[in-house]
Amino acid sequence: MAVRRRILDRTRLKTQSVRRRRSKVAVRDEARPVAPGSLFSEFLASLPDALGASDLRAVIDAWAAAWKRDRTVIWGFGAHLIKVGLAPVVVDLMERGAISALMANGAVCVHDLELAMVGKTSEDVGPALETGAFGMARETAEQLNEAIVKGSEQGWGMGEAVGRAILEGDYPHGDRSVLATAVRLGIPVTIHTAIGTDIHHMHPNADGAALGATSYRDFETLAALVSGLQGGVLFNVGSAVILPEVFLKALSVARNLGHKVDRFTTVDLDFVRQYRPRVNVVERPTSSGGQGISLVGHHEILVPLLAAGVIEAHSASPKRGSVKSRRSRSAPKGAGKRARSAPSKKR
Numbered sequence: 246m247a248v249r250r251r252i253l254d255r256t257r258l259k260t261q262s263v264r265r266r267r268s269k270v271a272v273r274d275e276a277r278p279v280a281p282g283s284l285f286s287e288f289l290a291s292l293p294d295a296l297g298a299s300d301l302r303a304v305i306d307a308w309a310a311a312w313k314r315d316r317t318v319i320w321g322f323g324a325h326l327i328k329v330g331l332a333p334v335v336v337d338l339m340e341r342g343a344i345s346a347l348m349a350n351g352a353v354c355v356h357d358l359e360l361a362m363v364g365k366t367s368e369d370v371g372p373a374l375e376t377g378a379f380g381m382a383r384e385t386a387e388q389l390n391e392a393i394v395k396g397s398e399q400g401w402g403m404g405e406a407v408g409r410a411i412l413e414g415d416y417p418h419g420d421r422s423v424l425a426t427a428v429r430l431g432i433p434v435t436i437h438t439a440i441g442t443d444i445h446h447m448h449p450n451a452d453g454a455a456l457g458a459t460s461y462r463d464f465e466t467l468a469a470l471v472s473g474l475q476g477g478v479l480f481n482v483g484s485a486v487i488l489p490e491v492f493l494k495a496l497s498v499a500r501n502l503g504h505k506v507d508r509f510t511t512v513d514l515d516f517v518r519q520y521r522p523r524v525n526v527v528e529r530p531t532s533s534g535g536q537g538i539s540l541v542g543h544h545e546i547l548v549p550l551l552a553a554g555v556i557e558a559h560s561a562s563p564k565r566g567s568v569k570s571r572r573s574r575s576a577p578k579g580a581g582k583r584a585r586s587a588p589s590k591k592r
Contacts, residue, residue, distance in 0.1 A: 270295065286557050300538050304551060307510040307536070308478050309558035312343050317477035319470060320344045321492065323484040324352035327423070328367045329545040332357065334552050336426045343555060345477070346470050347404065347427050350487045351438030351460075354407045355445065357424050359385055361416040380444030388414075389445040394455045402466055403459035404434030433470060435463035437491045464491065471506065472499035478510045481526045483544060485515070489525035496530055507534040514540040514547055 274294040279287065289305070292298035311318050320335065338344050359366035362384065373379035389407060396406020408424035419425050427434035438460045445451060471479075471492070481488050499506050511530055513522040518539055527537030540547055 284557065285553050286561070289554055297540065297542070300540055301547075301550065301554070303536070304478075304510070304512050304538055304540065305554035305558055307512075307538075308343070308551070308555045311477045311510070312555065312559050314476060316345075316475075317470060317473050318343065318345045319348055319467075319474065319477070319479045320346070320482070321348035321480050321484060321488045322353070322482040323350050323488070324356045325483045326544050326548065327353055327356040327360065329543075331544060331548050332360065332421050332423050334549055335423050336421060338552055338555075339423070339426050339430055339432055341556065341559075343552075343559065344432065346432060347423065347434040348467060348470075348488060348492070349404070349434070349436055350484055351403075351436055351443040354389055354403070354424065354436060355385060355443055357422050358389060358407065358411060358416075361411050361419045361422040361425065362388070364418050380447050382444065386445040386448035387450060390448060390450045390452065390455075393459055394450075394452050397452070397455035397458045400462070401459065402434075402463035403436035403438065403456070404463055406459055407436070408434055433466055435467045435470075436460060437463060437467070437487055439487060464495065467491065468495040468498040471495040472502070472504035474499075474506050474509045475504075476509060478512065479526070479530075480512045480514065481522055482514045482548065484522070485519045486521055489513075489521040493525045493529065509535045511535070511537045512540065513538070514542075514544070516543065517541065 276293040276298075277291045279291045283291075289302055292302070308318065310316075320338070322335075326332075326335070335344070335347075339347075356366045359382070368379065368382070370379055388410060392406045392410035393403055395401075396403060396409075399406075401409070404424060405428055408422070408426075408428035411419050411422045411425035412428050416422070416425075424434055426432075436459075438456060440446060440453060440456060446456070474496075479492065481492070496506060509531070511526050513526045515522065518541060523539065527539055531537040
């Protein structure tokens with residue numbers, strides 16, 4: 246028996262003009278070549294008005310606006326940022342006034358202190374783990390645990406305790422320490438640790454009560470900082486679990502106590518998009534207002550790009566405007582579309 250074959254009559258298709266059809270991409274959105282000697286802002290304006298380029302400009306604009314208006318900018322980050330050599334960039338941003346507070350996980354203490362102390366960090370975990378040598382750096386554990394115990398006794402948070410130890414101690418590379426710089430400048434620095442996650446927790450001079458007390462004080466400080474986040478920006482650079490969870494609880498405390506925190510920008514920056522940063526940083530906190538933005542890429546590339554962009558945007562005169570407005574002014578006639586201040590929807 247022959248198989249019956251049914252064919253649709255395509256001569257009856259309803260068509261429309263491409264000129265009237267809604268399109269997501271236009272020539273005005275395309276990238277433009279950059280002339281030698283251009284300003285960094287001109288490079289940013291030359292990027293295509295799509296996807297990550299639009300998001301990058303949106304983050305810079307929100308950050309520059311918060312900085313100019315003296316709004317809170319919380320720079321949250323994991324230890325990878327320190328390990329890829331970005332501490333000097335963060336130190337510079339703090340000294341310029343672009344960052345109001347630091348929020349970090351416990352591993353930041355380890356790598357920030359080791360770089361300040363001996364100029365190197367980040368052991369080769371695999372081979373060391375095979376012999377039981379992983380995490381057994383004597384000086385690191387002694388100095389961190391002593392600083393944390395002292396901080397507990399003095400009523401300090403963990404961030405201040407470790408930052409003070411580096412600032413006041415004999416550390417050849419202490420000037421590049423983000424923790425010491427925060428203490429020197431009077432910038433709040435909060436460390437949020439989980440018992441057993443960091444190498445100094447393994448050592449006999451570790452004091453669980455001191456770890457808990459100092460990290461909990463930092464949670465209290467963070468909740469107070471988040472209560473003033475209206476109109477500001479919160480970054481989560483490279484923390485997949487700890488900081489997104491801690492931030493969400495701090496935000497709930499602030500809102501529960503009656504603080505208006507519903508119009509601000511959150512930024513998650515990492516190699517890949519992870520579940521908790523997406524829902525706890527980008528989506529849930531900004532569901533009633535503001536904007537949440539995800540930037541995907543290498544820390545060692547994106548963080549310097551953001552830093553250069555916000556420094557130039559902040560230094561620009563009011564007449565020159567933001568990154569997005571400069572794009573339209575510098576574009577060829579007839580090709581000038583403003584970059585959006587919200588994440589691009591062209592996916």
